[in-house]
Amino acid sequence: MELFYYMMFGGLAAVVAALELSKSNKDRINTSSAFNSFKNNYLLVYSLMMAGDWLQGPYVYYLYSTYGFGKGEIGQLFIAGFGSSMLFGTIVGSLADKQGRKRACVTYCITYILSCITKHSPQYRVLMVGRILGGIATSLLFSAFESWLVAEHFKRGFDQQWLSLTFSKAIFLGNGLVAIISGLFGNLLVDSLNLGPVSPFDAAAVFLAIGMAIILSSWSENYGDPSENKDLLTQFKGAAVAIASDEKIALLGAIQSLFEGSMYTFVFLWTPALSPNDEEIPHGFIFATFMLASMLGSSIAARLLARNTVKVESYMQIVFVISSASLLLPILTNFLVTPSKVKGGGISFSGCLQVLGFCVFEACVGIFWPSIMKMRSQYIPEEARSTIMNFFRIPLNIFVCIVLYNVNAFPITVMFGMCSIFLFVASILQRRLLVIGEKPKTEEWTMLKEKNAEDESLDVA
Template identity: 85%
Template sequence: MEVFFYLVFGALSAVVAALELSKNNKDRINTTSAFSSFKNNYLLVYSLMMAGDWLQGPYVYYLYSQYGYGKGDIGQLFIAGFGSSMLFGTIVGSLADKQGRKRACVTYCITYILSCITKHSPHYKVLMLGRVLGGIATSLLFSAFESWLVAEHNKRGFDQQWLSITFSKAIFLGNGLVAILSGLFGNILVDTLSLGPVAPFDAASCFLAIGMAIILSSWTENYGDPSENKDLLTQFKGAAAAIASDEKIALLGAIQSLFEGSMYTFVFLWTPALSPNGEDIPHGFIFATFMLASMLGSSLASRLMARTSPRVESYMQIVFVISAAALLLPILTTMVVTPSKATGGGMSFSGCLQLLGFCTFESCVGIFWPSIMKMRSQYIPEEARSTIMNFFRIPLNIFVCVVLYNVDAFPITVMFGMCSIFLFVASLLQRRLLIIADKPKTEDRELAKERDPETEPLNI
C-alpha cells in the first residue's frame, strides 16, 4: 500500500502545481506595490505564528504519554485546553478590541511561549497550566491577527477585494506549506537528531519569538472601540446585541461552529478510521497529504475569490455539501466492503477509499478558511470584531469538549454521521445567508426604479 500513498501525494502535488502555474489574468487581481509590501509582511508573521502552532500539534499527546500519563489524564488535559479557549476566549477578544490588536498579537506570542516552556515539566499541574495558556493563545491566534489585518487593510485605504488575496495566501502558506515543513522539521528534531519530544516545543518558541520581534518593529496599533467608558460587560452586551440583531452575523457564527466542530472531530477520528485493527499506517505522511489537499483547496479559493462570479456565499453551499458527502465514506464503506478483522498489516481497501474521501474533505477545509474570512470581513462590525469572533468559538469549544469526553461512547460511524449532518445543515444555513445578503440589493434596485420615472412602465 506504500505505492498508493505515494500516488495520492504525487497526484495532489501535481494538481496544486498545475493550478498555481496555470493562473491567468482572470485568476489574479492587480494590486499596488504598497499593498504587496503590506501583504508580504503579514504573511511572514502569520507563517511564523502557524509554524509555532503546527510544530507542537503532532507531539502533544506523545509527550504526555512519555511522561507516563494514561488516556484519561491526557483527555482531561486536552479538554482543559478547549475549555480555557471557551472561558477566556471572549475576554481576550474584547481586550483586543479595546486595548489594541497589535498588543493582543504580542500577547499571543508571550502566552504560547510560556505554554511551550511548561512542557519541560512532567508535573500534571504544570502541564495543566500549559494547556490553559495554550487555550488562551489559540483564541488570540484565530481572532486578533485577522482583526488586525482587516482594520489595518481598511485604514490604509486598500481595495476591499484585495483582502481575498491575503486570506487565500495565508491559508495556502500557513495551513499548507508551513504545516508540511513543520511536520518534517519536527520529525528531524525528534527522530533524526534524537533531541526528545520537547524539542519541537522549543523550536516553536523560537519561531514565535522571531514573529513577535517583527510585530513589535513593523506593525502599527489599531482598535475596535477604544472608548474609555465601555467596560468588558458592556462590550459583551454590544457584541451579543449585534449577533442577535443581524441575522447575517448569527448565521455566519452558526456556519463556522458547525464546520469547525466537524473539522476538529475529524482530527480525532481519522486515525482510528484508517486503522481500525491497528494497521500500520504512516501517520506523518498522511498528515502531510492532508495538508497538501488543504493547499489545493486554498488555491481553488484564490481563483474563485478573484472573480466576481460565483460569489463566496454561493459556492460555499456546494463546498459544504461535498464535505458532508466526504465524511459519509466511513459509513458507506462499512456497508459495502466487508470489514477485515485481521490485526496489524497495511491499510485495507476500505481504508484507501476513506483516505481519498478525507483528502476531499481537507480540500474543502482549504476553501473554507479564506472564504469564511472574506465573509467575516464583510458582515462583522469593526468595533467588536475580535469579541464577536470569539463568541463564535464558544459553541465550537463546547461541542469539541463533549466529543472528547464521549469519544469512546459511540461507534465511529455514528460520529462521522453526526459530522455529515452538521455539514449539511451548514449548507442550508449558507443558502439562507445568500438569500438575506441579496435582499438589500433587490430593495436598492426597487428604490432606484421608484425614484427614476423613466424606468417605470408607461400607464396608458
C-alpha cells in the same frame, strides 16, 4: 514509508501546482518599497508564528498516547485547550487594545513556548497546564497579530487596498506553505531522525523565540481607540441584538459553528481513526498531505469567488454535502471492509480509503475559509464585526468541549456520523441563507427607515 503516501502527496502537489500556475497575473497591485519592507517583515513574523503552531498539531494526540493516556483522558486535555480559548478568547481582544498589541504578540510567544516546555512532562497536571496555556496562546494568535497589522498599516499611511495583499499572502504562506513544510519537518524529526514525539514541540519553541526576537527589535507599539473599549457585557448585548434581529447573521453563525465544530472534532479523531490497532503511520507526512488538499480547496475557491455569476451561498451548499459524505467513509469502511486485529504494522486498506476521504474533507475546508470570509463581509455589520465573530465562537467551543468530554462513551464511527449530520444540517441552513439573501436590500432599508421614523415620532410626542 509506504508508496501510498508518496502517491497521495505527489498527486495533490501536481494538481495544486497546475492550478496555481494557470492563474492570471493581471491582478497585481503596484506598491511602494516602504510598504513592501513592512509587509515582508510581518509575513516573516507571521510565518514563524504559524510554524510554531503547525509543528505541534499532528503530534499532540500521538504524544499524549505515548505517555500512556487513553482516549478519554486525552479528550479532557483537548477540552482544557478549547475551554481556555473560549474563556480567554472573549477578552484578549480588548486586553490587547488596552495594554498594547505588540505586547500581546510577545505574550503569545512566551505563553506558547511555556506550553511547549510542559510537553516534556508525562504528568497529567503539567500537561493540563500546558493545554490551558496553549488555549490562551491560540486566542492571541487569531486576534493580536491582525489587530497590530491593521493599526500599524494605517498609522504608516499605506493605501487601504494594500492591506488585502498582506492578508492574502499571509494566508497563503502561514496556512498553506508553512503548514506543509511544518508537517514534513515534524515527520523528519520524529520518524527519520528518531528524536521522539516531543521534538516538534521543541522546534516550535525555537521558531517562536526567533519570531519574538524580531517583534521586540522591529515592531512599534500601538493601541486601540479608548472610546471603543466597551465592557464585555455591553459588547455581548449588542451582538445578541444584532443576531436576534437579522436571520442572515444568525444563520451564518450557526453554519460557521457547525462546520468548525466538525472540523475541530476531526482534528482530534483522524489519528485514532487511521491507527485503530496502533499502526505505524507518518503523522507529519499525512498532516502535510491534508494541508495540500486544503490548498487545493483554496485554489478552487479563488476561482469560484472570481466569477460574478457564481454565488457563494449557492456552491457552499454542495461543499457542505460533499464534506458530510466524506466523513461517512470511516463508517462505511467499518461495515464493508473486515477490520484487522493485528497490532502494529503499516496502514490498512480501510485506512487508505479513509485518507482519501479525509483529503476530500480538507479540500472542503480550503474552500470554506475564504468563502465564509466573503459571506461575513456581506452580512455582518462592520461596526460589530469582531464582537459578533467572538460571540459565534462561544457555541463553537462549547460544542467541541461537549463532544470531546463524551468521546470515550461512543465509538469513533458514531462521532464521525454526528459530524456528518452536523455538516448536512449546515447545507440545509446554507440553502435557507441563499433564499433570504436574495431578498432586495432596498426592502430592508425601507423597513429600517420606517422603524427609525416611528421611533423619532414617538420621541417627539
